[in-house]
Amino acid sequence: MSLFPAETARLAEQIIALYRARGWMVATAESCTGGLIAGALTDVSGSSAVVDRGFVTYTNDAKMDLIGVTPATLATSGAVSRETALQMAHGALYRSKANVAVAVTGIAGPGGGTADKPVGLVHLALKSRSGLILHREMHYGEIGRDGVRLATVQTALELLMEVVQTAA
Template identity: 75%
Template sequence: MGLYPAEIEAQAAAIVSTYRTRDWMIATAESCTGGLIAGALTEIAGSSAVVDRGFVTYTNQAKMDLIGVSAKVLEVYGAVSRETALQMAHGALMRSDAFVAVAVTGIAGPGGGSAEKPVGLVHLALKTRSGLIDHKEMRYGDIGRSEVRLATIRTALEMLSAAAQTLA
Protein backbone atom coordinates (compact mmCIF):
# COMPACT_ATOMS: atom_id res chain seq x y z
CA MET A 1 0.00 0.00 0.00
CA GLY A 2 1.25 3.47 -0.87
CA LEU A 3 0.89 6.84 0.77
CA TYR A 4 -2.41 7.67 -0.90
CA PRO A 5 -5.84 5.99 -0.97
CA ALA A 6 -6.05 3.24 -3.59
CA GLU A 7 -8.40 5.16 -5.90
CA ILE A 8 -6.04 8.16 -6.00
CA GLU A 9 -3.10 5.91 -6.81
CA ALA A 10 -5.15 4.23 -9.55
CA GLN A 11 -6.07 7.64 -11.00
CA ALA A 12 -2.45 8.76 -10.88
CA ALA A 13 -1.22 5.52 -12.47
CA ALA A 14 -3.68 5.90 -15.35
CA ILE A 15 -2.53 9.50 -15.91
CA VAL A 16 1.15 8.54 -15.85
CA SER A 17 0.48 5.76 -18.36
CA THR A 18 -1.59 7.94 -20.71
CA TYR A 19 0.72 10.94 -20.57
CA ARG A 20 3.83 8.77 -21.04
CA THR A 21 2.42 7.33 -24.29
CA ARG A 22 1.81 10.89 -25.56
CA ASP A 23 5.17 12.18 -24.34
CA TRP A 24 3.40 14.89 -22.30
CA MET A 25 4.85 16.41 -19.16
CA ILE A 26 2.87 17.85 -16.22
CA ALA A 27 3.59 20.78 -13.94
CA THR A 28 1.61 21.52 -10.79
CA ALA A 29 1.04 24.79 -8.94
CA GLU A 30 -0.36 24.05 -5.51
CA SER A 31 -1.48 26.12 -2.59
CA CYS A 32 -3.96 24.33 -0.30
CA THR A 33 -2.63 20.87 -1.25
CA GLY A 34 0.98 21.77 -0.49
CA GLY A 35 2.48 19.53 -3.19
CA LEU A 36 0.21 16.52 -2.66
CA ILE A 37 -0.90 16.40 -6.33
CA ALA A 38 2.70 16.17 -7.49
CA GLY A 39 3.23 13.68 -4.68
CA ALA A 40 0.36 11.48 -5.88
CA LEU A 41 1.76 11.46 -9.40
CA THR A 42 5.33 10.76 -8.27
CA GLU A 43 4.08 7.89 -6.09
CA ILE A 44 3.81 6.00 -9.39
CA ALA A 45 6.90 4.22 -10.70
CA GLY A 46 7.95 5.72 -14.03
CA SER A 47 6.43 9.12 -13.26
CA SER A 48 9.74 10.84 -14.03
CA ALA A 49 8.76 10.53 -17.69
CA VAL A 50 5.64 12.60 -16.98
CA VAL A 51 6.15 14.95 -14.01
CA ASP A 52 8.29 17.94 -14.92
CA ARG A 53 8.00 20.01 -11.74
CA GLY A 54 5.73 21.23 -8.99
CA PHE A 55 5.41 24.67 -7.46
CA VAL A 56 4.18 24.90 -3.88
CA THR A 57 3.00 28.49 -3.63
CA TYR A 58 1.32 28.67 -0.27
CA THR A 59 1.76 32.41 0.25
CA ASN A 60 0.73 35.25 -2.03
CA GLN A 61 4.38 36.26 -2.28
CA ALA A 62 5.30 32.78 -3.49
CA LYS A 63 2.49 32.91 -6.06
CA MET A 64 3.92 36.19 -7.37
CA ASP A 65 7.62 35.26 -7.18
CA LEU A 66 7.53 31.70 -8.48
CA ILE A 67 4.70 31.61 -11.02
CA GLY A 68 3.97 35.23 -11.83
CA VAL A 69 0.52 35.72 -10.32
CA SER A 70 -0.13 39.45 -10.46
CA ALA A 71 -0.38 41.46 -7.26
CA LYS A 72 -3.44 43.19 -8.76
CA VAL A 73 -5.30 39.88 -9.23
CA LEU A 74 -4.50 38.87 -5.66
CA GLU A 75 -5.63 42.27 -4.38
CA VAL A 76 -8.86 42.42 -6.39
CA TYR A 77 -9.98 38.77 -6.37
CA GLY A 78 -7.99 37.19 -3.54
CA ALA A 79 -5.80 34.12 -3.44
CA VAL A 80 -8.81 31.81 -3.54
CA SER A 81 -10.38 32.77 -6.85
CA ARG A 82 -10.89 31.66 -10.42
CA GLU A 83 -8.57 34.42 -11.62
CA THR A 84 -5.74 33.39 -9.32
CA ALA A 85 -6.07 29.70 -10.19
CA LEU A 86 -5.96 30.50 -13.91
CA GLN A 87 -2.87 32.69 -13.46
CA MET A 88 -1.25 29.94 -11.39
CA ALA A 89 -1.81 27.37 -14.16
CA HIS A 90 -0.52 29.79 -16.79
CA GLY A 91 2.55 30.65 -14.72
CA ALA A 92 3.41 27.01 -14.02
CA LEU A 93 3.09 26.20 -17.70
CA MET A 94 5.29 29.12 -18.76
CA ARG A 95 7.94 28.33 -16.13
CA SER A 96 8.22 24.64 -17.01
CA ASP A 97 8.77 22.25 -19.87
CA ALA A 98 5.33 20.77 -19.31
CA PHE A 99 2.55 20.41 -21.86
CA VAL A 100 -0.11 20.59 -19.14
CA ALA A 101 -0.24 22.52 -15.88
CA VAL A 102 -2.80 22.07 -13.12
CA ALA A 103 -3.21 24.58 -10.30
CA VAL A 104 -5.19 24.63 -7.06
CA THR A 105 -5.94 27.28 -4.47
CA GLY A 106 -8.48 26.98 -1.70
CA ILE A 107 -9.48 26.99 1.93
CA ALA A 108 -8.89 23.59 3.51
CA GLY A 109 -9.80 24.72 7.02
CA PRO A 110 -10.53 24.33 9.78
CA GLY A 111 -10.37 28.14 9.91
CA GLY A 112 -9.87 30.83 7.30
CA GLY A 113 -13.29 30.72 5.70
CA SER A 114 -15.89 33.46 5.35
CA ALA A 115 -19.49 33.68 4.17
CA GLU A 116 -18.27 34.56 0.67
CA LYS A 117 -15.40 32.06 0.67
CA PRO A 118 -16.27 29.21 3.03
CA VAL A 119 -14.04 26.40 4.23
CA GLY A 120 -13.99 23.77 1.50
CA LEU A 121 -13.98 26.26 -1.39
CA VAL A 122 -11.27 25.34 -3.92
CA HIS A 123 -10.55 26.76 -7.36
CA LEU A 124 -8.75 24.45 -9.78
CA ALA A 125 -7.40 25.42 -13.18
CA LEU A 126 -5.73 23.53 -16.00
CA LYS A 127 -3.97 24.90 -19.05
CA THR A 128 -2.23 23.16 -21.96
CA ARG A 129 0.25 24.42 -24.52
CA SER A 130 -2.35 23.64 -27.20
CA GLY A 131 -4.70 26.24 -25.70
CA LEU A 132 -7.10 24.10 -23.66
CA ILE A 133 -8.14 25.92 -20.49
CA ASP A 134 -10.35 24.44 -17.78
CA HIS A 135 -11.54 25.79 -14.44
CA LYS A 136 -13.59 24.23 -11.67
CA GLU A 137 -14.96 25.86 -8.56
CA MET A 138 -15.51 23.17 -5.97
CA ARG A 139 -17.38 23.58 -2.71
CA TYR A 140 -16.48 20.45 -0.80
CA GLY A 141 -17.89 21.80 2.45
CA ASP A 142 -16.40 21.83 5.93
CA ILE A 143 -15.51 18.13 5.77
CA GLY A 144 -12.14 18.42 7.50
CA ARG A 145 -8.76 19.62 6.30
CA SER A 146 -7.48 16.22 5.14
CA GLU A 147 -10.71 15.41 3.31
CA VAL A 148 -10.74 18.77 1.49
CA ARG A 149 -7.16 18.17 0.40
CA LEU A 150 -7.88 14.60 -0.74
CA ALA A 151 -10.99 15.74 -2.63
CA THR A 152 -8.89 18.43 -4.32
CA ILE A 153 -6.30 15.86 -5.40
CA ARG A 154 -9.07 13.69 -6.88
CA THR A 155 -10.56 16.62 -8.79
CA ALA A 156 -7.16 17.74 -10.11
CA LEU A 157 -6.43 14.21 -11.33
CA GLU A 158 -9.87 14.06 -12.96
CA MET A 159 -9.06 17.31 -14.78
CA LEU A 160 -5.75 15.86 -16.01
CA SER A 161 -7.58 12.75 -17.25
CA ALA A 162 -10.27 14.82 -18.94
CA ALA A 163 -7.64 16.94 -20.72
CA ALA A 164 -6.08 13.79 -22.16
CA GLN A 165 -9.48 12.58 -23.37
CA THR A 166 -10.38 15.98 -24.84
CA LEU A 167 -7.10 16.19 -26.73
CA ALA A 168 -7.11 12.54 -27.84
Protein backbone atom coordinates (compact mmCIF):
# COMPACT_ATOMS: atom_id res chain seq x y z
CA MET A 1 0.00 0.00 0.00
CA SER A 2 1.38 3.37 -1.04
CA LEU A 3 1.33 6.62 0.88
CA PHE A 4 0.31 8.32 -2.37
CA PRO A 5 -2.87 8.33 -4.47
CA ALA A 6 -3.20 5.22 -6.65
CA GLU A 7 -2.59 7.11 -9.92
CA THR A 8 0.59 8.68 -8.53
CA ALA A 9 1.82 5.34 -7.16
CA ARG A 10 1.23 3.62 -10.53
CA LEU A 11 3.08 6.37 -12.38
CA ALA A 12 6.02 6.14 -9.97
CA GLU A 13 6.16 2.36 -10.54
CA GLN A 14 6.20 2.86 -14.31
CA ILE A 15 8.96 5.46 -14.06
CA ILE A 16 11.12 3.20 -11.89
CA ALA A 17 10.67 0.30 -14.33
CA LEU A 18 11.38 2.37 -17.46
CA TYR A 19 14.35 4.22 -15.99
CA ARG A 20 15.82 0.98 -14.61
CA ALA A 21 15.50 -0.63 -18.06
CA ARG A 22 17.45 2.29 -19.57
CA GLY A 23 20.01 2.41 -16.77
CA TRP A 24 19.00 5.99 -15.98
CA MET A 25 19.08 7.69 -12.61
CA VAL A 26 16.98 10.57 -11.28
CA ALA A 27 17.68 13.47 -8.93
CA THR A 28 15.07 15.80 -7.44
CA ALA A 29 15.27 19.39 -6.23
CA GLU A 30 12.21 20.24 -4.21
CA SER A 31 10.94 23.31 -2.45
CA CYS A 32 7.16 23.35 -1.98
CA THR A 33 6.89 19.54 -2.05
CA GLY A 34 9.49 19.08 0.70
CA GLY A 35 10.76 15.74 -0.64
CA LEU A 36 7.45 14.20 -1.70
CA ILE A 37 8.62 13.56 -5.28
CA ALA A 38 11.59 11.58 -4.02
CA GLY A 39 9.21 9.96 -1.54
CA ALA A 40 6.82 8.83 -4.29
CA LEU A 41 9.69 7.34 -6.28
CA THR A 42 11.33 5.64 -3.30
CA ASP A 43 7.96 4.21 -2.26
CA VAL A 44 8.58 1.73 -5.11
CA SER A 45 10.58 -1.38 -4.30
CA GLY A 46 13.84 -1.41 -6.25
CA SER A 47 13.95 2.36 -6.62
CA SER A 48 17.54 2.47 -5.36
CA ALA A 49 18.58 1.48 -8.90
CA VAL A 50 16.99 4.69 -10.21
CA VAL A 51 16.86 7.40 -7.52
CA ASP A 52 20.31 8.89 -6.99
CA ARG A 53 19.47 11.70 -4.58
CA GLY A 54 16.99 14.37 -3.62
CA PHE A 55 17.62 17.94 -2.51
CA VAL A 56 15.04 19.61 -0.29
CA THR A 57 15.82 23.29 -0.76
CA TYR A 58 13.05 25.06 1.04
CA THR A 59 14.92 28.28 1.81
CA ASN A 60 16.70 30.60 -0.59
CA ASP A 61 19.96 29.87 1.25
CA ALA A 62 19.48 26.15 0.65
CA LYS A 63 18.75 26.78 -3.04
CA MET A 64 22.01 28.73 -3.32
CA ASP A 65 24.19 26.52 -1.09
CA LEU A 66 23.08 23.07 -2.22
CA ILE A 67 22.18 23.44 -5.89
CA GLY A 68 23.72 26.70 -7.04
CA VAL A 69 20.75 28.97 -7.66
CA THR A 70 22.29 32.41 -8.04
CA PRO A 71 21.51 35.29 -5.70
CA ALA A 72 20.82 37.43 -8.78
CA THR A 73 18.11 35.03 -9.99
CA LEU A 74 16.44 35.00 -6.59
CA ALA A 75 16.65 38.81 -6.36
CA THR A 76 15.27 39.51 -9.84
CA SER A 77 12.88 36.62 -10.46
CA GLY A 78 12.09 35.36 -6.95
CA ALA A 79 12.15 31.88 -5.50
CA VAL A 80 8.92 30.95 -7.29
CA SER A 81 9.82 31.49 -10.94
CA ARG A 82 10.69 29.75 -14.16
CA GLU A 83 14.28 30.93 -13.85
CA THR A 84 14.71 29.51 -10.34
CA ALA A 85 13.12 26.18 -11.27
CA LEU A 86 15.46 25.84 -14.26
CA GLN A 87 18.51 26.64 -12.14
CA MET A 88 17.34 24.15 -9.50
CA ALA A 89 17.06 21.40 -12.13
CA HIS A 90 20.48 22.27 -13.53
CA GLY A 91 22.09 22.31 -10.09
CA ALA A 92 20.53 19.00 -9.05
CA LEU A 93 21.62 17.36 -12.30
CA TYR A 94 25.23 18.47 -12.05
CA ARG A 95 25.50 17.79 -8.31
CA SER A 96 24.42 14.18 -8.80
CA LYS A 97 25.03 11.10 -10.90
CA ALA A 98 21.57 11.38 -12.40
CA ASN A 99 20.72 11.41 -16.09
CA VAL A 100 17.60 13.47 -15.39
CA ALA A 101 16.72 15.99 -12.68
CA VAL A 102 13.31 17.42 -11.88
CA ALA A 103 12.81 20.55 -9.78
CA VAL A 104 9.79 22.27 -8.25
CA THR A 105 9.20 25.59 -6.54
CA GLY A 106 5.84 27.10 -5.73
CA ILE A 107 3.31 28.48 -3.30
CA ALA A 108 1.35 25.69 -1.62
CA GLY A 109 -0.57 28.01 0.69
CA PRO A 110 -2.72 28.72 2.44
CA GLY A 111 -0.74 31.96 2.82
CA GLY A 112 2.17 33.42 0.90
CA GLY A 113 0.41 34.24 -2.34
CA THR A 114 0.36 37.64 -4.04
CA ALA A 115 -1.52 39.07 -7.01
CA ASP A 116 1.43 38.21 -9.28
CA LYS A 117 2.18 34.86 -7.64
CA PRO A 118 -1.02 33.41 -6.20
CA VAL A 119 -1.42 30.36 -4.00
CA GLY A 120 -1.28 27.30 -6.22
CA LEU A 121 1.36 28.67 -8.60
CA VAL A 122 4.14 26.12 -9.12
CA HIS A 123 7.06 26.11 -11.54
CA LEU A 124 8.45 22.71 -12.50
CA ALA A 125 11.59 22.14 -14.55
CA LEU A 126 13.35 19.09 -15.87
CA LYS A 127 16.81 18.84 -17.32
CA SER A 128 18.57 15.83 -18.82
CA ARG A 129 22.22 15.22 -19.56
CA SER A 130 21.28 14.92 -23.23
CA GLY A 131 20.28 18.60 -23.15
CA LEU A 132 16.51 18.29 -22.94
CA ILE A 133 14.92 21.05 -20.87
CA LEU A 134 11.24 21.12 -19.96
CA HIS A 135 9.31 23.71 -17.95
CA ARG A 136 5.73 23.79 -16.75
CA GLU A 137 3.99 26.70 -15.06
CA MET A 138 1.03 25.28 -13.17
CA HIS A 139 -1.85 27.20 -11.62
CA TYR A 140 -3.51 24.63 -9.38
CA GLY A 141 -5.53 27.27 -7.54
CA GLU A 142 -6.48 27.27 -3.90
CA ILE A 143 -7.02 23.52 -3.56
CA GLY A 144 -5.42 23.36 -0.13
CA ARG A 145 -1.80 22.88 0.83
CA ASP A 146 -1.94 19.09 0.54
CA GLY A 147 -3.76 19.36 -2.77
CA VAL A 148 -1.14 21.65 -4.30
CA ARG A 149 1.70 19.49 -3.07
CA LEU A 150 0.17 16.23 -4.32
CA ALA A 151 -0.77 17.78 -7.67
CA THR A 152 2.82 18.99 -8.01
CA VAL A 153 4.16 15.49 -7.34
CA GLN A 154 1.85 14.13 -10.05
CA THR A 155 2.99 16.76 -12.58
CA ALA A 156 6.65 16.16 -11.74
CA LEU A 157 6.22 12.44 -12.32
CA GLU A 158 4.47 13.19 -15.62
CA LEU A 159 7.53 15.22 -16.68
CA LEU A 160 9.80 12.31 -15.75
CA MET A 161 7.62 9.99 -17.82
CA GLU A 162 7.58 12.44 -20.75
CA VAL A 163 11.38 12.54 -20.95
CA VAL A 164 11.77 8.76 -20.95
CA GLN A 165 9.04 8.37 -23.59
CA THR A 166 10.60 11.14 -25.72
CA ALA A 167 13.91 9.26 -25.70
CA ALA A 168 12.25 6.02 -26.81
